[in-house]
Amino acid sequence: MAINEHIIINQIIEGNTGAFSVLVDQYKDMVFTLALRMVKNREEAEEVAQDTFIKVYKSLRKFKGDSKLSTWVYKVAYNTCLDSIKKNKKYLANVPVDEITMRYIKTMDTALDGILEAEKAQLIQDCLNQLPSEDSFLLTLFYFEEQSLEEISKVVGITPNNVKVKLFRSRKKLASILKTQLEPEMIARYEN
Numbered sequence: 574m575a576i577n578e579h580i581i582i583n584q585i586i587e588g589n590t591g592a593f594s595v596l597v598d599q600y601k602d603m604v605f606t607l608a609l610r611m612v613k614n615r616e617e618a619e620e621v622a623q624d625t626f627i628k629v630y631k632s633l634r635k636f637k638g639d640s641k642l643s644t645w646v647y648k649v650a651y652n653t654c655l656d657s658i659k660k661n662k663k664y665l666a667n668v669p670v671d672e673i674t675m676r677y678i679k680t681m682d683t684a685l686d687g688i689l690e691a692e693k694a695q696l697i698q699d700c701l702n703q704l705p706s707e708d709s710f711l712l713t714l715f716y717f718e719e720q721s722l723e724e725i726s727k728v729v730g731i732t733p734n735n736v737k738v739k740l741f742r743s744r745k746k747l748a749s750i751l752k753t754q755l756e757p758e759m760i761a762r763y764e765n
């Protein structure tokens with residue numbers, strides 16, 4: 574645990590609301606993004622993010638420092654999302670995964686390289702929103718928040734190997750969605 578994290582945690586435990594504001598400011602955008610990926614609804618994501626920080630505040634004394642503070646905060650967010658999904662009896666979106674080979678995934682990556690960065694980022698965000706909650710959450714942590722397999726395993730409570738398998742399956746689902754989003758002739762151009 575970084576020294577400044579340790580100081581902030583101690584200040585929060587001692588009742589310093591300014592220190593808690595620093596923590597919230599540091600993690601609020603990613604917690605909201607992760608919540609939105611899971612619950613797929615802006616108002617609900619805002620509620621989940623708020624609940625996450627309430628839980629973080631109330632249970633900060635239990636944080637042992639055996640992982641990064643960010644990993645612990647994302648774990649609280651993940652569990653809060655699961656609670657919200659169960660509470661609202663939401664069903665995870667099902668994305669059909671047809672047979673997608675590694676060659677096709679590489680073709681998709683090559684095709685994406687031909688799109689302007691801003692368009693690429695927006696396209697990926699749109700496609701991530703179409704994924705089932707857990708897939709979207711895992712891909713966001715791994716690619717956008719650059720969390721390691723070990724860190725993600727602590728967040729979602731499964732082994733690093735299972736995280737790796739789930740990430741691979743999530744990438745396949747994302748490739749399936751991207752396939753429907755990209756112009757067919759663009760894909761054909763890159764396959765030849």
